[in-house]
Amino acid sequence: MLLPEGTVLTAPESREAYRHDEAEWAPSALPVAVVRPTTAEQVRDVVRLCVSHGAPVVARGAGTGLSGGANAVEGGVVLSLERMDAVIEVNTLERYAVVQPGVVNDDLRSAVAEVGLWYPPDPASSPWSTIGGNVATNAGGVCCVKYGVTRDYVLELQVVTGTGELVRVGRRTAKGVAGYDLVGLLVGSEGTLGIVTEVTVRLRPARPVEQTVVGYFDSLVAAGEAVAAVAAAGVVPSALELLDEQCLAAVDAWKNMGLRADAVAILLARVDAPGSAGDAEADAVLAAFEGAGASWAARSGDREEADALFAARRLAYPALERLGPVLTEDVCVPVGAVPAMLGRIEEIGRRCDVRVATIAHAGDGNLHPLLLTPPGDEAARERAQQAFAEIITAALDLGGTVTGEHGVGLLKREGLEAELDPAVTAMHRAVRRALDPHGILNPGKVVPAQA
Amino acid sequence: MLLPEGTVLTAPESREAYRHDEAEWAPSALPVAVVRPTTAEQVRDVVRLCVSHGAPVVARGAGTGLSGGANAVEGGVVLSLERMDAVIEVNTLERYAVVQPGVVNDDLRSAVAEVGLWYPPDPASSPWSTIGGNVATNAGGVCCVKYGVTRDYVLELQVVTGTGELVRVGRRTAKGVAGYDLVGLLVGSEGTLGIVTEVTVRLRPARPVEQTVVGYFDSLVAAGEAVAAVAAAGVVPSALELLDEQCLAAVDAWKNMGLRADAVAILLARVDAPGSAGDAEADAVLAAFEGAGASWAARSGDREEADALFAARRLAYPALERLGPVLTEDVCVPVGAVPAMLGRIEEIGRRCDVRVATIAHAGDGNLHPLLLTPPGDEAARERAQQAFAEIITAALDLGGTVTGEHGVGLLKREGLEAELDPAVTAMHRAVRRALDPHGILNPGKVVPAQA
Known part of the structure; x- marks a missing residue:
């Protein structure tokens, strides 16, 4: 080869830059080499070389992941798809786009917007994260509450398999049931079942301009009750986000946006329903906010605001990361359990003596309590890890899941084990061994290949 | 046990009734026993018994499948879920419903409509087919052109695995990425990776009343051009169906509905966009029909009509089945290729001397040419099989797939092999062996476990 x-970076300082993604709390190793291919055939050749040497290969996009899925492993190669953009x-x-994995989410969205089309999945990382990484983690985002997640938009994938074959799975037609849904299986598999070298995504026509409703609440639990009230009113908002005062303050301190x-x-x-139907939706959301005890709520006439x-x-x-190490949670609970879960998070933060700032895709029950620690405070770090584990347990108690959209990576492996029936974990292992028979694809992530 | x-039927005449689904052209065998369990635990016990005896087990719902996926196999047990309803x-x-697999599609739709909710997937078989069968085949339907297929609505499954474990996969939260998408993998796997004993489906709020636009065309190709024109206009209709004159005549001859x-x-x-947006959509569809040369087109003010x-x-x-044996095609092509594919179907019918009646979910490119043969005419049967194979080849030529919604079963096994890269077929086999290590789940269907 x-x-x-x-294409290959070997200098220690270059390799160091590819050691881990945003999950700095998770273990990582210095990769033995970083390969930055420009073609699918190069990806295939690298994987074949790794197969023949039994070397682990960790695929990586922009490295914005929050669970350690792209963290390098001992003796392994990092395969960065950043130059395939x-x-x-x-x-x-036919309303689809074909892109290489290194295309940044916002760049795809801009490219299709130019011709009146829309790619909905919009993770908060959209200015930086790549479609390949979005596919690997089945990324969600703000508008997913109405429009679904990355998996709902992937039609076809070109992938390099665990045996070093370059293949296409899926289809470009609107429908198709020819064989197993290998596309859906690969999406969200965090580089453990194949490495994506091309993605065909389904697009929607551009949608009507959205209307915004803002509500202020005197407690997290009251805000959570408003979220459940929106669902109970039968409205499907195109976004329903929660920010607590700490998040607003941190953004303000950084960007001086006057948000306090x-x-x-x-x-x-x-x-975003068209015309008067949109007005009716906005009215219903406003009524739900007021009914749940908002201290102030209004339809925002000011688009800039x-x-x-x-x-x-x-x-x-x-903004919060600027203040010190952040451990990011990503639980998802039933919408009706959002108030209870927000209460549990507050209680856990108090009891563990950890500062918690919460942002949430509240409308789909996907909560991101961010555990903040002062730089260099090892005891605070340990307390944060304790709180992290307790929040996972609380989410499972309430019928939730340990990861709504960030993925299992390294940080949620124990949580996954707690969530899944052991027989289901065994199914995961069997599928993994079937598609990665040499055990080289991102070993140790998601679920270990062996019990 | x-x-x-x-629960167990052993009389030959009882077993005969479970020999095959609607795919009478596909091979079938008399099952050695028919088991009709009423609980998931009974399903598990039957599968365990089959594991220990190495006996094939074919799961079955209402038997309305069109590809032979539920046809009994030599020496095998048929496991009918009809009594788990x-x-x-x-x-x-949270907008979900939990149902047993034997619930009829229309019964689920009625049950949720009573509380203002909607389960979109609506195969033409909805008055008879069951949710379990819909899940096994990833059934589509009329409104799927806008609202997606069965897979898009399944949140969680209870399944009996190939090793006889009773497990739950998936989740009931709006989002979740904890592990591989085993739900998506099982949906559409036609009973080869597990047997579904309970289904949790996502629901939508009831939608606005639809408006209907009807167009008459002097040729199939012109109708196909109208379909492409609707897509080009940026409209996403909630249904876009095609029927040819033979279909209308057959229904009329049966039901005397005055449709000719x-x-x-x-x-x-x-x-179904709300309010004036719906009017604009209807106008755009009408314009597309007229622009493509409709001999007559109008918005239907008459709901009954x-x-x-x-x-x-x-x-x-x-209606067509009453006239003689029908071989049902189910290709799906890009929307822009619909006119060309309709032309190819006509040409193949003429050349093979086979009467073809075409119905289609035209808006998503999913075409069902029905090959009609006179009862007892063996030569016509052979010509129909030749036409069937040629239509599959034509669909692949045009960038399509061999099955849009009916599944592979037995009738599309060769087509699947033609469609998939051999390395992708090998991935299918590997996944199949991983989840059905004893080779008892619907053997011989979709893709054989061994090359």
Whole structure:
């Protein structure tokens, strides 16, 4: 195998930059080499070389993951898809786009918006994260409460398999049931079942302009009750986000956006039904907020103000990260359990003496309590890890899941074991061994290949 | 194992009734026993017994499948889920329903409609087919062009695995990425990876009343051009069905509905955007029909008339079956290729001297040319089989798939082999062996476990 110059990085300082994703709390190792291919055939050749040497290979996009799924492993190669960043085709009639894995989410969204189309999945990392990483983690986002997650948009994948074959799975037609849903299986498999070298995503026509409803609440639990009330009203908002005062303050301190609110939590809702149906949805959301005891709630007539609030939502994580190490939770509970879960999170934070800032895709019950620790405070770090484990247990108690959208990676392996029936874990192992018979694809992540 | 009386059928005439589904053209065998369990534990016990005896087990719902997926195999047991027909829970806040596999599709839809909710997947067989069978085949239907297929609605499954374990996979929360998407893998796996004993489906709020647009066309190809024109106009109709004159005549001859149209093909479109947005959609569909050369097109103000036309669509298959043996195709092509594919189907019918009646979920490119043969005419049967194979080849030529919604079963095994890369077929086999290590689950269907 002869790779073009610049494809393989071997200098220690270069390799160090690819040691881990945003999950700095998870274990990582210095990769033995970093390969940055520019073609699918190069990816295949690298995987074949790893097969023949029994070397682990960890695929990686932009490294914005929050669970350690892209953390390098001992003796392993990191395969960064960052240079495969071409939008290959946008088909307006069949409404799909074909892209390489290194295309940044926002770049795809812009490219298709130019021709009146829309790619919905919008993780908060959309200015940085890549479609390949979004596919590997089955990324969610703000509008997923109405429009679904990454898996709902992937039609076809070109992948390099665990045996070093370059294949296509799925289809580009609107429907198709020819064989098992290997596309769905690969999406969210965090690089453990194959390495994605091309993605065909389904697109939607551009949608009507959204309307925004904002609510201020004196407690997290009251905000949670408003979320359940929106669901009970039969409305499907196109966004329903929660930010607590700490998130707003951190963004403000960084970007000086003038956001400080006299509230413990705010809810940001959007609706996008066309015409008067959208007005009716906005009214119903407003009524739900007021009925749940909002201290102030209104439809936002000011588009700039509304956009600033959603921008703050997107910036909350990096803003909090500036203050010290952040351990990010990602539980998802039934919508009706959101108030109870928010109460449990507050209680756990108090009891473990950990500062917790909460952002949430509240409308689908996906909560991100962020556990904040002062830099260098080892005792606080341990307390945060204790709180992390207790929040997982609480989510499972309430009928939830240990990860709503970030993935299992390394941080949620124990949680996954707690969530799954041992016979289901065994099914995972069997599938993993079937598709990665040499055990080289991102070993140790999600679920170990052997019990 | 002690099963209650009446659970096991052994009389030859009873077993004969479970020999095959609607795919009478596919091979079948007389099952050695038919088991009709009433609990998941009984299903588990039957599977364990089959494991210990190495006996094949073929799961079956209502037997309305069209690809032979439920056809009994030599020396095998048929496990009919027909008596497990309870709607266990409808949760209006979280918008899901929990049902046993033997619940008939229309019964689920009625049960959730009573509380203002909607289960979209609506195969033409909805008055008879069961949710278990819908899950096994990933059934589509009329409204799937806008609202997706069965897989898009399954949240959680209780299944008996190939090793005889009774487990739950998936979740009931709105989002979740804890482990591989085993739910998606099981949906559409036609009983080869597990046997479903309970299904939790996602529901939507009831939607606005639909508007109907009808178009008459002097040729199938012109109707196909109208379908592509609707897509090009950026409209997503909630239904876009095609029926040719033979389908209408057959339904009329049976039900005397007064449907006979002076046209070669008709298109039935529905749109469901609320308020004036719906009017705009209907106008755009009408313009697309007229622009493609409809001999007559109109928005249907008469709800009864519109409902009668959609009822005719649903009855087309059984109406044609009354006339003689029917071989049902189920190809799906890109929407832009619909006119070309309809032309190819006509040409193949002429050349092979086979009478072809076509119904189609035209809006998503899913075409069902029905190959009609006179009863007892063996030569016509052979010509129909030749046409069937040629239609599959034509669909693949045009970038399509060999099965849009009916499944592979027995009839599409060769087509599947033609469609998939051999390395992808090998992935299927590996997954199958991983989850059915004893090779007892519906052997010989979809893809053989061994090359």
